[in-house]
Each structure stands twice: as C-alpha cells, then as structure tokens.
Amino acid sequence: MLASIEIMLIGCLVATAAAIPGCFLILRGMAMMSDAISHSVLLGIVIMFFIVKTLHSPLLIIAAAITGLITVALTERLIASKQMKKDAAIGLIFPLFFAIAIILISQFAGNIHLDQDAVILGEIAFAPFNRWIIGNIDLGPMGLWIMGSITLLNIGFITLFFKELKLSTFDSQLAKSLGLSPLLLHYGLMSCVSITCVGAFDIVGTILIVALIITPPASAYLLTSNLNKMIWISVFIGCSCAILGTLLAIGIDGSISGSMCSIAGIIFILVFLFAPNHGIIKKFYNQKRQKLQFSAILLTVQFLNHQAPNQNPFEYSMMNLIDHMQWSSSFAEKVISHALEKNYIQYSSPHYRLTDYGIEVAKNAMASS
Amino acid sequence: MTIIFDYPLIIALIGASFIGVSSGIISCYAVLKEQSLLGDAIAHAALPGICIAFLITLSKSPGILISGALAAGFLGMLLITTIIRKSILKEDTALGIILSVFFGIGTLLLTIIQKIPTARQAGLDTYLFGNAASILYEDLKIIVILTISICFFTILFWKEFKAIIFDSDHTQTQGFPVFKIELILTTLMVVAIIIGLQTVGVILMSALIIAPAIAAKQWFKRFAPVMVLSIIFSVTSCILGVLLSSSINHLPSGPTIVIFISGFVLISLLFSPRGIISSKINEYINNNSIRAESILSNLYLLAKTHKDHTHPHDINTLNVLGGIPTQKLLVKLKKDGLIYQKESNLWGLTNNGIEKAIQILQRVH
Numbered sequence: 001m002l003a004s005i006e007i008m009l010i011g012c013l014v015a016t017a018a019a020i021p022g023c024f025l026i027l028r029g030m031a032m033m034s035d036a037i038s039h040s041v042l043l044g045i046v047i048m049f050f051i052v053k054t055l056h057s058p059l060l061i062i063a064a065a066i067t068g069l070i071t072v073a074l075t076e077r078l079i080a081s082k083q084m085k086k087d088a089a090i091g092l093i094f095p096l097f098f099a100i101a102i103i104l105i106s107q108f109a110g111n112i113h114l115d116q117d118a119v120i121l122g123e124i125a126f127a128p129f130n131r132w133i134i135g136n137i138d139l140g141p142m143g144l145w146i147m148g149s150i151t152l153l154n155i156g157f158i159t160l161f162f163k164e165l166k167l168s169t170f171d172s173q174l175a176k177s178l179g180l181s182p183l184l185l186h187y188g189l190m191s192c193v194s195i196t197c198v199g200a201f202d203i204v205g206t207i208l209i210v211a212l213i214i215t216p217p218a219s220a221y222l223l224t225s226n227l228n229k230m231i232w233i234s235v236f237i238g239c240s241c242a243i244l245g246t247l248l249a250i251g252i253d254g255s256i257s258g259s260m261c262s263i264a265g266i267i268f269i270l271v272f273l274f275a276p277n278h279g280i281i282k283k284f285y286n287q288k289r290q291k292l293q294f295s296a297i298l299l300t301v302q303f304l305n306h307q308a309p310n311q312n313p314f315e316y317s318m319m320n321l322i323d324h325m326q327w328s329s330s331f332a333e334k335v336i337s338h339a340l341e342k343n344y345i346q347y348s349s350p351h352y353r354l355t356d357y358g359i360e361v362a363k364n365a366m367a368s369s
Numbered sequence: 370m371t372i373i374f375d376y377p378l379i380i381a382l383i384g385a386s387f388i389g390v391s392s393g394i395i396s397c398y399a400v401l402k403e404q405s406l407l408g409d410a411i412a413h414a415a416l417p418g419i420c421i422a423f424l425i426t427l428s429k430s431p432g433i434l435i436s437g438a439l440a441a442g443f444l445g446m447l448l449i450t451t452i453i454r455k456s457i458l459k460e461d462t463a464l465g466i467i468l469s470v471f472f473g474i475g476t477l478l479l480t481i482i483q484k485i486p487t488a489r490q491a492g493l494d495t496y497l498f499g500n501a502a503s504i505l506y507e508d509l510k511i512i513v514i515l516t517i518s519i520c521f522f523t524i525l526f527w528k529e530f531k532a533i534i535f536d537s538d539h540t541q542t543q544g545f546p547v548f549k550i551e552l553i554l555t556t557l558m559v560v561a562i563i564i565g566l567q568t569v570g571v572i573l574m575s576a577l578i579i580a581p582a583i584a585a586k587q588w589f590k591r592f593a594p595v596m597v598l599s600i601i602f603s604v605t606s607c608i609l610g611v612l613l614s615s616s617i618n619h620l621p622s623g624p625t626i627v628i629f630i631s632g633f634v635l636i637s638l639l640f641s642p643r644g645i646i647s648s649k650i651n652e653y654i655n656n657n658s659i660r661a662e663s664i665l666s667n668l669y670l671l672a673k674t675h676k677d678h679t680h681p682h683d684i685n686t687l688n689v690l691g692g693i694p695t696q697k698l699l700v701k702l703k704k705d706g707l708i709y710q711k712e713s714n715l716w717g718l719t720n721n722g723i724e725k726a727i728q729i730l731q732r733v734h
Contacts, residue, residue: 026458031465032406039572081645083587083638087461088405088579095576096631099624102498106619207413207572208476211469218462255480261473268466272456280455 003128004246006141011242011260013147014200018212019220019234020154021192023227026217027169033072034213036090037190038197038206040071040097045201046104056130056142061198068194069187071097098206143203150199154192158231161185166227204257211261212238219271222278237267296339298325300362303345303354321352378615381501381568384509385611385622387516388565388577389604394523395561396582396603397596398554401534406461407449408578410468411562412571414445416475419496419566420482427485431508435563442559445471472571499570499623501611512564519557530554531592568607570623577603580630587641606630661702662729664694668708668718669726681709681717 025031044067048060071093078089132139139145158165168175168182176182193213200209220234245260252259273281302325322332336352339345344358354362399408418441419434426433445467452463495503504512523530529550532540541547558578565574585599610626639646667690672680687693699716702708707722718726 026462029459029461031459032461035409035465035468081638083643083645084400084583085403085405087403088400088583091405091409091575091579092583092631092634095573095580095627099573099576099627099631102621102624103628106621106624107617205476207469208473210465211473214462214465215470218458218466221458222456249477252481253484254477258473258475258477258480261470262477265466265470265474268470272452278457280451283455 004250006128006144007256008243008246010141010143010147010203011246011256012239013144013151014196014203014209015212015216015238015242015260016235017147017151017154017196018200018209019216019238020158020231021189021196022213022217023220023231023234024158024165024169024189025193026214026221027227031214031218032087032090033075033190034193034197035207035210036071036075036094037068037193038201038209038213039094040101041065041068041194041197041201042101042206043067043097043104045198046101050104050108055202061146061195064198064201065191065194067097068197069190072187072190146199147203150195154196157188157192161188165189204260208257208261211264212241215261215264215268216241219268222271222275237264241267292335292338295327295331295335296342296344297361297365299335299339300344300354300358301365303352304359304362304366377502378611380506380509381504381611381615381622382608384504384512385501385568385607385626386604387509387512388568389607390600391516391519391561392565392577393581393600393603394519394596395558396578396580397585397592397599398530398534399558399578400582400586401592402554404558405579406464406575407446408558408562409575410449410464411442411445411559412566412574412578413468413475414471415439415442415563415566416496416571417441417471417478418444420475420478423482424478431505431511431567435511438563438566439559441471442563443556446555446559475571495570496566497570497572498621499566499568499573499626501568501622502615504567508567515560515564519561522553522557526550526553568611568622569626570621573623573627576627576630577607580627580634581606584630584633584637587637587643602633603630606633657698660694661698663690664698664702665707665718665722665726666729666733668716669723669730672718672723678723679709679717679719681711681715683714684716685714 022031022034025034041064044064045060047067048057048063049055052059075089075093078084078092079086084092128141130142132142132145164175164180164185167178168180168185172182175185196213197206197209200212204212216234216237217230219237220230223233224230241260241264245263246256248254248263249256249259271279273279276282299321302321306324321327321336322329325332327335336345339358340347343355344361345352346355395408399405415438418437418439420437421441422433422437423429449460449463449467452458452466453460458466529540529545532543532545533547533550533554537547537551540550562574562578565577569577581599581603582595584602585595585597588598589595606626606629609629611622614620614622614625638644641647664687667687668682669678670690671682671686672678684699685693699708699710702722703710706719707725708716709719710716
C-alpha cells in the first residue's frame with residue numbers, strides 16, 4: 001500500500017514538473033517540440049551511460065538535457081535555413097537521434113537495465129524499490145527526490161521569469177523591444193522541458209511524458225484564459241492523472257504510465273466536450289441559439305415588409321411563413337416559439353402579428369444592416 | 370559481417386522495397402501539404418488499434434492487425450481534425466495530445482496482452498521499433514496489394530492531388546470536390562504509414578514520411594522528378610537498412626533505415642545545387658563581386674573631381690565610403706586590368722576601370 005502511495009506521489013511530481021513548462025509550450029505553439037526533446041534526450045542518456053557506466057549519475061541528466069537543447073538548436077537552424085518548414089524540421093532531427101540511441105542500446109548495452117521497453121514504458125512500478133539510503137536511514141525513493149528537485153527547479157524558473165515569459169509568449173515583438181532576450185527565455189524554457197524529460201525518462205518513459213506535458217495544459221487552456229489559473233488547473237489535472245492512473249493500473253494490472261496517459265486522454269475528452277466556454281457541446285448549443293435568434297429577427301423583418309395595404313397589418317399565417325422563408329415546418333415552429341418567448345410576435349387566431357417591441361426590433365435590424 | 374540471402378531475407382527485402390515505394394510517394398504529399406508531423410501522430414495512434422484487434426480476435430493474422438491499425442489511425446486523424454476545427458487549440462497541440470494519449474493507451478494494452486499466456490509470442494512489440502525479419506509471406510501479400518493500390522490512386526488522381534497541394538482554394542473554385550480528394554489522399558497517407566509500421570516501427574515511422582521528400586526536394590523543382598527521387602531515396606534506404614540489420618545481430622531494422630534516410634537528407638542538404646554549401650559559395654562570390662564593384666565606383670567618385678579620371682587615391686580614404694577593401698581583392702582587380710597601383714597605398718582606375726565604373730553607376734542609378 002505504501003508503495004502505491006509513493007508511486008502516486010512520484011507521479012504527481014512528474015505531472016507537476018511537466019505541466020508547468022507545458023502551459024508555455026502550448027501557448028507558444030511549440031507542443032511538438034516536447035515530443036522531439038523527449039525522444040532525443042535518450043541519446044544523451046545512452047552516450048553518458050557508456051561513459052559513466054551507471055544510470056544513477058547526475059551527469060546523465062546534464063548530458064541528456066544538453067542533447068535536448070542541441071535538438072532544439074539544430075531544429076531551429078534547419079528552419080532558419082529556409083530549406084524546409086517547421087514541422088518537417090522537427091520531424092527530421094529527433095527520429096535520427098532516437099534511432100542512434102536505440103541502435104547503441106541494442107548493440108552495446110547487452111542485458112543491463114537500459115533496455116528498449118524501459119525506454120518506452122518507464123518503470124514507475126519499480127521506483128519505490130530504488131531507495132536513497134544514507135547510512136542506515138531510508139530517505140525514501142530516489143525518484144521522489146530527483147523529481148522533487150526537478151519540480152522545484154521548474155517552479156523556480158517559472159516564478160522567477162513569469163512576467164518575462166508571459167510577455168514574450170503573448171507579444172514577442174514587444175518583449176524584444178523592451179530588451180528581454182527571447183532567445184535566453186526560449187532556451188531557459190527548453191532546458192526546463194529537457195530536464196523534465198530526462199528526470200521522467202526512467203519513471204514514465206520517453207513518449208508518455210509528452211502526454212503529461214501537453215494534455216493537462218491543453219485541457220486547462222480550454223477551461224480558462226487566465227495564465228495563472230491555467231497553470232494551477234493543469235497541475236491539478238496532471239496530479240489527478242497520476243493518482244487515478246495509478247489506481248486504474250492497479251485495478252486492471254497494467255502499465256502505470258500507460259494508465260496515466262489514458263486518464264489524461266479521458267480528462268481531455270471530457271473537458272473538450274463539456275468545458276463551460278470552449279466545450280463543443282456548449283459551442284453547439286450557442287450556435288443553435290444564435291441561429292434561432294437570428295431567424296427570429298429575420299421573422300420580424302419579414303412580417304414588417306409584408307404588410308399589404310388591404311391586409312390586416314403585420315399578419316402572417318404559418319403556411320405563408322414556411323413558403324416564404326423556405327424553412328422546414330419544424331424549424332419554423334421553433335423560430336415562432338422563440339419569437340413568442342422573446343415577445344417579438346403574438347398570436348391572434350388564426351394569424352401571428354408583430355408586437356410593438358417586434359416592430360422596433362425589425363426596424364433596428366434593418367437600420368444596422 | 371555476412372549476408373545470407375535466404376528465403377526470409379528475400380521476403381523482408383521485397384516487403385521493405387514496397388514500403389519504400391509507398392512512403393516515398395506519400396512523403397511528397399505530406400511534406401508539401403505541411404502535414405509532416407501528422408504521419409508521426411497517425412503512426413503512434415495506430416498502436417492501440419493493433420492491440421485491440423489482437424485482444425478481440427487473439428489472432429496475429431496481418432489482415433486483422435492492419436485493419437485495427439487502420440481504424441485507429443483514422444480515428445486519430447478524425448480526432449485531430451475535430452480538435453483543430455472545433456477548439457482554440459493549435460495544430461501541434463492536437464497532434465501531441467492524440468499522439469501521446471493513443472500511444473499511452475497502446476502501451477497499457479500491450480502490458481495487458483503480455484499477461485495473456487497464449488499471447489506471449491504474439492510479438493506485438495515488434496511494432497514499436499520495427500523488425501523487417503518479422504515480415505511473413507502473408508504480410509508481404511498485403512503490403513504488395515496496398516502499395517500497388519497507393520500507386521494506382523496516385524496515378525489516377527495525379528492532377529487532382531497536385532492541384533490541392535499547391536493551391537487548394539483555386540482547386541475549389543475550379544469545381545473540384547476538394548473535400549473528397551483530400552479524403553482519398555488522407556486515406557492513402559494512413560495506409561502508407563500503417564504498412565510501414567511492421568518494418569520501421571511506430572516511433573520512427575514519421576522519419577520515413579518526412580525525410581525522402583525533404584531530400585528529394587533539394588534536387589528538383591518540378592513535382593514528378595521530386596517524387597521519383599523521393600521513391601528512390603526511400604527504397605534505397607529501406608533495402609540498405611534491412612540488409613545491414615539482417616547481417617548484424619540485434620540490430621533493429623527501423624532505426625537502421627532511419628539512419629540511412631537521414632544520411633540522404635544530410636547529403637542533399639549539404640551538396641545539392643540549392644544546398645547549404647553551394648548557397649554559401651554563391652553568397653561568397655556575390656559578396657566579392659559587390660565589394661569589387663563598390664571599389665571601382667568609389668574610386669571613380671573620388672577621381673571624378675580631378676581632371677584626370679585615373680588620378681590615384683590613398684586606399685584608406687575608402688574607409689569613409691564603406692570600408693577599406695582587402696589586399697586580395699585589390700590584387701585581383703589589378704590583375705583584371707581595372708585598377709593600377711602607383712605607390713604602396715595609392716591606387717587609381719585604369720581606362721578600362723573607368724568604363725566599368727561608369728557602367729556600374731549607370732546600372733545602379
């Protein structure tokens with residue numbers, strides 16, 4: 001039981017560390033850069049592993065973070081060369097780095113801990129067994145400490161440069177003219193992403209960290225347009241993914257990191273459907289509502305225009321309406337009931353007639369068009 | 370290292386060449402339509418489809434697995450388009466979400482499949498990194514049929530595909546059913562990605578969808594030659610990758626193919642007529658000729674105030690007119706007979722040089 005709580009804790013830390021830079025990546029339109037970084041840090045890890053022969057050295061993290069930055073720099077160099085578009089440049093560099101890493105692992109790593117499956121899936125299930133012990137004191141799982149420091153690092157970077165990051169994200173030209181170095185901020189952010197990917201590498205794997213970097217902030221973005229709130233919400237969603245994912249994995253006896261991603265996906269779909277402002281159900285409803293409102297105003301204009309001199313002014317039968325407006329009868333009924341509700345028209349058997357308010361609405365509509 | 374051309378290797382080689390053809394074709398469309406990373410997302414999204422198809426049928430028959438992958442690939446594609454169209458999220462965010470979440474679900478299902486006793490040998494994890502040796506005769510049949518249909522549709526809709534890639538709005542105004550054509554093209558793209566998964570793997574398949582066209586694009590401007598070259602690059606790297614990985618133990622074919630195709634990209638980027646090296650050389654030549662022209666015209670402007678237009682001037686005076694020219698450049702101009710040296714620092718225009726300078730000034734003004 002204790003182990004699963006430790007797993008949840010580590011998961012929460014990974015999710016927090018990932019969600020914070022993730023928010024900025026999404027807003028800057030660089031979400032796929034995290035995919036590229038998370039793949040290519042593997043090369044740094046593998047190369048450094050062959051040099052220091054252990055997976056638990058801080059040098060690994062440094063080497064991997066540098067590889068991540070090299071990927072970013074190379075990708076940007078390719079984009080700047082104007083030989084190809086941004087997405088193609090991203091898609092060229094990281095597969096190469098990843099391929100080299102996989103070949104190195106398959107050729108030289110033999111039967112050690114660094115195998116291909118661990119790279120993909122991560123080994124969060126084993127994280128509680130790898131403990132940090134000084135003397136006789138058990139300080140808890142190593143992963144907890146590593147991820148804890150990375151989370152603190154990310155929080156530190158974002159709090160320190162929050163204003164600058166915010167400005168350069170939303171108005172990079174203004175930021176530049178105010179003397180902020182966009183390059184420095186950019187690479188600072190990219191370092192955060194790289195380090196997070198490395199730290200998470202042996203916990204949730206190279207690809208699944210992308211889910212935690214992109215999906216919770218994307219969900220949060222649909223829920224709020226305030227950057228502060230967005231970061232908090234995405235951290236909250238990320239932690240929920242970690243906790244619910246662990247529970248799901250225990251329940252169905254499957255990969256923990258895979259379950260976390262699945263939960264992240266489920267949360268995203270729920271938000272995508274039901275978000276109060278940007279959810280598609282709400283949008284669909286708004287669209288329907290707007291169409292009805294527009295049609296009701298159209299109806300008042302139609303009424304006003306069709307007052308024949310001999311006819312009782314402003315009168316119209318249902319049949320006439322369907323005929324002239326070319327609406328289906330069910331839609332016409334909806335529009336009429338909406339117009340009645342809004343007090344644009346009233347029913348005086350057997351015809352509908354405009355109210356005074358309706359006349360005003362129609363005249364306004366014609367004046368404004 | 371020795372290569373033994375036995376039956377499995379020949380099957381793998383034939384399969385890899387057909388995959389090379391289909392990805393070479395699709396690569397051109399993906400890159401020119403600026404949908405390079407879509408291939409990455411679709412490839413990742415296919416994984417849960419393969420797993421679910423296996424979980425339902427418990428059969429490893431290629432037809433079933435490929436249908437599962439196709440279904441999941443399409444679902445991923447549909448979701449990406451829906452997210453982009455219906456929400457404020459940008460394209461790359463949508464790609465990232467679908468890619469990582471589908472892949473996560475896939476890995477979750479893989480761990481569940483590994484626990485099914487009969488499924489231990491299912492070898493679904495070959496789909497992660499790709500293993501050309503796992504191509505069997507039944508797989509080959511499907512690969513060949515699908516590749517031939519990709520070729521068939523490409524030739525059939527050659528004009529339409531080209532039209533929507535280069536100017537989709539114009540195509541629409543010409544009365545083409547753009548949506549239907551896009552749908553066919555997207556279908557071909559998904560199919561090409563799915564048949565490559567077994568050889569190249571889910572993770573690296575995107576390289577085979579991006580790299581061939583990027584490399585080929587460096588050499589030609591016209592679409593047809595680009596596509597032919599892209600197919601050649603991609604088939605060559607698939608064959609070389611399979612050969613190398615079959616001759617070295619534990620060398621997965623996917624990454625090996627990716628290294629070869631990346632090599633082609635590197636060579637093309639550096640050495641092609643529009644490549645980095647030749648553009649640097651052109652830049653150097655242009656810079657030099659501009660500098661030489663500015664020396665001539667500046668010397669002429671200085672000398673114009675004198676009666677004798679060949680009147681020499683201290684070269685350091687040019688400092689105020691845009692910098693002192695290098696000795697090398699002066700020597701070159703002297704060799705061309707455009708300027709002469711009176712003393713160590715005194716240079717003047719020859720008669721030829723004056724003519725040239727007037728030409729330059731007339732051209733500029």
